[in-house]
Amino acid sequence: MDEREELLSAACEDNSVSLEELTEQYGPESFGNHEAVDRIYMSEATWSEHISSHPAILLDAEAYEMAVKVSELMAELYNRMVSKD
Template sequence: MDEREELLAAICEENSASMEDLTEQYGPESFGNHEAVDRIYVTEANWSEHIASHPAILLDAKAYEMAVKISEMMAELYDHLAVKD
């Protein structure tokens, strides 16, 4: 069992839910999926405004490069889940 599967099993156990329950509540076209997309958007906007453009980050070329990669990965995750929304 990989880490993702362990986390899913723990969520099921904590919530007395089955994988089918999770899929219904959080799968494609669900409110839960929409909620995740919204949280990604808010987090990426906050990251870009307050972290990636912070003077301490801008002064450090490597830190800036890393911050931009994180922003890009969040945008990719948003796009991936938004298609299912």
């Protein structure tokens, strides 16, 4: 069992639901998916405002490039999840 499968199993156990019930609650077009999209948006907005543009990050070219990559990955994740909404 890989890490994702272990976390998925733990999520089922923590919520006292089967995988099918978890899918119904958090799968495509569910409120749970919409909630994840919202959290990704909020995290990316916070990241961009407070990390990517922080003077300490801006002063370090490599750190800035890393911060931009994180923002880009968050945008990709957002777009992937919003397409299921």
